[in-house]
Amino acid sequence: MKSITLGINLSLAASALAYRINAQCQNAQVITRDVAIVGGGATGTYAALNLKDEGKSFVIVERKSYLGGHTATYHDPTTGTPINYGLQVYWDNPNSRYFFNRLNISVSQGTFPSSKASLYIDFTDGTQLTNYSVPTIKQDYINELHKYPYIENGLELPDPVPEDLLLPWQEYMDKFNLTDDAYSTYSRPAATGDLTKTLALYVFNNLNTVMIEEEVDGKTIVNADGDYGEPYRVALNEFGDNVLLNSTVTSGTRGNTTSDGVTLCVSTPQGNKQIVAKQLIFAAPPVMENLGVFGLDQKEEAIFSKFAGGMFYTGVVTNIGLPANNSYVNRGASTDYHVYSVPGNVMFNPTKVEGTYYYWYTSLEPMTQQQVESATRDTLKLLQKSVKGSSTEAEPNFVAYNSHAPLHPTTDADSIRAGIYRDYYNIQGYRNTWYTGSLLVTGSPQLWNITAQLLPKIIAAA
Numbered sequence: 354m355k356s357i358t359l360g361i362n363l364s365l366a367a368s369a370l371a372y373r374i375n376a377q378c379q380n381a382q383v384i385t386r387d388v389a390i391v392g393g394g395a396t397g398t399y400a401a402l403n404l405k406d407e408g409k410s411f412v413i414v415e416r417k418s419y420l421g422g423h424t425a426t427y428h429d430p431t432t433g434t435p436i437n438y439g440l441q442v443y444w445d446n447p448n449s450r451y452f453f454n455r456l457n458i459s460v461s462q463g464t465f466p467s468s469k470a471s472l473y474i475d476f477t478d479g480t481q482l483t484n485y486s487v488p489t490i491k492q493d494y495i496n497e498l499h500k501y502p503y504i505e506n507g508l509e510l511p512d513p514v515p516e517d518l519l520l521p522w523q524e525y526m527d528k529f530n531l532t533d534d535a536y537s538t539y540s541r542p543a544a545t546g547d548l549t550k551t552l553a554l555y556v557f558n559n560l561n562t563v564m565i566e567e568e569v570d571g572k573t574i575v576n577a578d579g580d581y582g583e584p585y586r587v588a589l590n591e592f593g594d595n596v597l598l599n600s601t602v603t604s605g606t607r608g609n610t611t612s613d614g615v616t617l618c619v620s621t622p623q624g625n626k627q628i629v630a631k632q633l634i635f636a637a638p639p640v641m642e643n644l645g646v647f648g649l650d651q652k653e654e655a656i657f658s659k660f661a662g663g664m665f666y667t668g669v670v671t672n673i674g675l676p677a678n679n680s681y682v683n684r685g686a687s688t689d690y691h692v693y694s695v696p697g698n699v700m701f702n703p704t705k706v707e708g709t710y711y712y713w714y715t716s717l718e719p720m721t722q723q724q725v726e727s728a729t730r731d732t733l734k735l736l737q738k739s740v741k742g743s744s745t746e747a748e749p750n751f752v753a754y755n756s757h758a759p760l761h762p763t764t765d766a767d768s769i770r771a772g773i774y775r776d777y778y779n780i781q782g783y784r785n786t787w788y789t790g791s792l793l794v795t796g797s798p799q800l801w802n803i804t805a806q807l808l809p810k811i812i813a814a815a
């Protein structure tokens with residue numbers, strides 16, 4: 354009886370959605386394609402290039418005004434110098450080479466931005482940490498990492514999941530005496546939220562062998578001209594009207610069989626458009642705020658309602674009033690392992706343009722641009738008072754900003770224990786939908802590897 358009621362409820366929900374699409378997209382232009390891609394960041398763009406080369410038609414629906422997701426490039430208005438304040442480097446591997454070669458863009462080795470002098474300061478009170486240096490990644494960390502090869506390239510976890518992986522990282526470090534590695538693991542680029550509470554699973558998944566190859570061995574590439582937005586502009590140019598920018602899906606239905614396909618109503622600056630496609634690639638963060646309009650069934654909702662992304666924001670600021678050419682890095686003066694407090698700025702890094710800095714900011718709750726910039730200004734004012742040689746008169750000038758939230762969705766220990774990642778892998782292709790957005794690893798090239806593994810199945814279904 355219960356399942357009959359459930360079936361009726363689901364089919365009623367499906368009819369309601371179909372009705373909504375029809376109402377919203379009445380008289381809308383219909384775009385018919387083999388594959389609809391939601392999200393034009395790293396994996397959406399990579400998937401589109403491959404689909405095109407395999408003779409499949411596609412359309413990308415991208416919420417922002419550009420392709421490239423977490424790449425963020427500001428051009429200095431006087432010199433035109435590109436300042437990359439989001440993504441910094443790509444792991445040098447065949448898929449990264451493919452990406453740049455395919456777009457006819459020459460590459461060079463990438464370097465993590467560093468400056469001759471990093472000042473480590475507690476951004477909560479301006480205390481400078483003297484005699485502090487950055488511990489390197491140590492062999493004892495690498496030995497621990499090697500215990501869990503199945504989280505190096507995704508999250509294909511054994512059943513049961515080792516309980517050690519579900520410990521908060523600080524407890525894991527204490528249990529295995531890893532205290533010397535604390536800085537390395539806590540200070541990962543783009544790590545979000547309260548780092549002491551991050552599960553060991555996510556620390557190893559993030560600071561994996563690939564990341565160590567990037568940071569320690571310098572196995573990285575970038576496009577040689579230094580403007581990291583460029584590959585995505587070249588792709589946009591090639592894709593033409595197969596990209597809908599500043600656009601979002603307002604309602605969608607996905608059939609249970611391949612022949613049912615996918616129908617989406619999309620709000621674009623040129624009015625609503627209806628997309629009719631055989632398959633859907635979901636290349637945006639797979640969280641409810643993005644997936645809610647797609648008419649998820651219970652099986653899908655049981656997975657995606659359990660994930661939440663981190664809050665991460667980046668920007669460019671001039672006239673900071675601090676002595677030039679230093680990096681100003683947030684470190685807790687009196688916290689365990691000098692972990693910085695959240696919410697707060699992660700750092701201010703100098704750029705190729707003297708006096709122009711980029712900064713990162715992380716919080717536990719969503720913030721607006723105004724809130725992030727106001728909090729960042731407060732931090733700079735505090736630093737002006739505590740760093741010798743600063744000008745306390747200088748008023749910071751914010752010239753660029755980007756929100757990266759929700760970043761790298763994660764879930765809780767109980768959901769992992771209950772097999773949520775197994776369920777996620779099993780749902781690939783269900784209701785003509787494939788997920789490539791960052792859930793299984795954090796770096797773009799590793800996500801391209803995962804996308805590359807899915808593409809033959811998507812192409813076969815389309």
Ligand SMILES: Cc1cc2nc3c(=O)[nH]c(=O)nc-3n(C[C@H](O)[C@H](O)[C@H](O)COP(=O)(O)OP(=O)(O)OC[C@H]3O[C@@H](n4cnc5c(N)ncnc54)[C@H](O)[C@@H]3O)c2cc1C
Pocket residue numbers: 391392393394395396397414415416417420421422423424438439440441442443444542543600601602636637638642643665667713757760789790791794795796797798800
């Ligand atoms: C500050 C920062 C620095 C980083 N540095 C590096 C680095 O140096 N090297 C590295 O390999 N990785 C780096 N990363 C991580 C890397 O950028 C991501 O893992 C990767 O971009 C994820 O790719 P993706 O396709 O899953 O998502 P994204 O690249 O985020 O693309 C998702 C796209 O979907 C769009 N979108 C979101 N919601 C919707 C919606 N509802 N409808 C339509 N579109 C939507 C977004 O605007 C975005 O363009 C960094 C991340 C950040 C935040």
